[in-house]
Amino acid sequence: MAGAEALTRLPLRRMPPALLALGLHVPLWGGLLVICLAVPSGCERSLPWLVLAEGLLAWGLSRWLGLPGWWQVINLLFFPLLWLLGRNDIAPVWYLAGFLTLALTSLGSVFTRVPLFLTSQRVIEALAQHLPAGPGLRLIDLGCGLGGPLAGLARLRPDLLLHGVEAAPLNWLLSRLRLDGRARIRLGSLWDEDLSRYDIVYAYLSPAPMNRLWEQARRQMRPGSLLISNSFEIPGVPPDEVIELDDPIRSRLLLWRMP
Ligand SMILES: C[S@@+](CC[C@H](N)C(=O)[O-])C[C@H]1O[C@@H](n2cnc3c(N)ncnc32)[C@H](O)[C@@H]1O
Known part of the structure; x- marks a missing residue:
C-alpha cells in the first residue's frame, strides 16, 4: 500500500x-x-x-x-x-538576527497558516493586462507581503488606486519603503478590512483561509466588483474565469465577479 x-x-x-x-x-x-x-x-x-x-x-x-x-x-x-x-x-548574534528576521516576516503564519511566498512577475503582468480599465479603480492586495504585486501594478497600471494590508511588521515596513507613497499600506489584519471600499480585491494566501475570505467577500463586496485569487480555489465556488499562466509554478488567476 x-x-x-x-x-x-x-x-x-x-x-x-x-x-x-x-x-x-x-x-x-x-x-x-x-x-x-x-x-x-x-x-x-x-x-x-x-x-x-x-x-x-x-x-x-x-x-x-x-x-x-x-x-x-x-x-x-x-x-x-x-x-x-x-x-x-x-557569532551567536547571527543566529539571533536570523531568528528575528524569521519572526518578523513569518511567525504569524503559525496561526494564520498563510506563509510568505511571492507572486511571480508573470502573474503581475497578467494582472496588469486583464484588470478592468477606468480611472480611479481601487485595488487592494490582502496580505501584500513585500509589495511585489503593488509595485508592479504601480508601474504598469498607474490608473489604479493601490492599497495593501499586511500583518507581519517587517513585510509591512519593506513594502511601505518599496512603494514609497505609490500605494497606501496598512499594518494589520486583512479580516479588519472593509472590502466594500474596493473595486478589485487580490489575494495570494493559502487554502486555509479561502472559505472565510469568500464569506467576507460575499458580505461586503459590491455587485460587479472583482475578487481575484492567485492559484487557491474557494471550495465549492467555481470561478467565473480562470487565467492559466506559464510561470515555473504554473500559477492560475481565479476571478469571481460579485453578483
Ligand atoms: C503568500 S504571501 C503573498 C504576498 C504578496 N501578496 C504577493 O503576492 O507577493 C501572504 C502574505 O499574507 C500575509 N498575511 C497572512 N495572513 C494575514 C492576515 N490575516 N492579515 C494580513 N496579512 C496576512 C502574510 O504575512 C504574507 O506576507
Missing part, C-alpha cells in the same frame, strides 16, 4: 505538511542522540555519516508521505546544514 494511502487512516495525515515535515526529524534526531550518548567515542567519527543518514531517511519518509518536492528538499538538507553550521565558529 502506498505511504500516503496508508496514512489516510491515521490522524497524522491531517496535520499541516509543515508540522509533519519538521516533526519527522524529532524521533530521527533523538535516535542519533541516543547512539552518541551510548557510544561517545565512536560518535565523533561517525557523526557526519549519521547526520547524512538522518537527512536521507527524513527525505525518504517525506517522499513516502507524499509531501511536496520543496519539503522533501528541506527535509534532506535540514540536519546536514545544521551540523555544518555548528562546526563553524559563527
Whole structure:
C-alpha cells in the first residue's frame, strides 16, 4: 500500500505538511542522540555519516508521505546544514538576527497558516493586462507581503488606486519603503478590512483561509466588483474565469465577479 494511502487512516495525515515535515526529524534526531550518548567515542567519527543518514531517511519518509518536492528538499538538507553550521565558529548574534528576521516576516503564519511566498512577475503582468480599465479603480492586495504585486501594478497600471494590508511588521515596513507613497499600506489584519471600499480585491494566501475570505467577500463586496485569487480555489465556488499562466509554478488567476 502506498505511504500516503496508508496514512489516510491515521490522524497524522491531517496535520499541516509543515508540522509533519519538521516533526519527522524529532524521533530521527533523538535516535542519533541516543547512539552518541551510548557510544561517545565512536560518535565523533561517525557523526557526519549519521547526520547524512538522518537527512536521507527524513527525505525518504517525506517522499513516502507524499509531501511536496520543496519539503522533501528541506527535509534532506535540514540536519546536514545544521551540523555544518555548528562546526563553524559563527557569532551567536547571527543566529539571533536570523531568528528575528524569521519572526518578523513569518511567525504569524503559525496561526494564520498563510506563509510568505511571492507572486511571480508573470502573474503581475497578467494582472496588469486583464484588470478592468477606468480611472480611479481601487485595488487592494490582502496580505501584500513585500509589495511585489503593488509595485508592479504601480508601474504598469498607474490608473489604479493601490492599497495593501499586511500583518507581519517587517513585510509591512519593506513594502511601505518599496512603494514609497505609490500605494497606501496598512499594518494589520486583512479580516479588519472593509472590502466594500474596493473595486478589485487580490489575494495570494493559502487554502486555509479561502472559505472565510469568500464569506467576507460575499458580505461586503459590491455587485460587479472583482475578487481575484492567485492559484487557491474557494471550495465549492467555481470561478467565473480562470487565467492559466506559464510561470515555473504554473500559477492560475481565479476571478469571481460579485453578483
Ligand atoms: C503568500 S504571501 C503573498 C504576498 C504578496 N501578496 C504577493 O503576492 O507577493 C501572504 C502574505 O499574507 C500575509 N498575511 C497572512 N495572513 C494575514 C492576515 N490575516 N492579515 C494580513 N496579512 C496576512 C502574510 O504575512 C504574507 O506576507
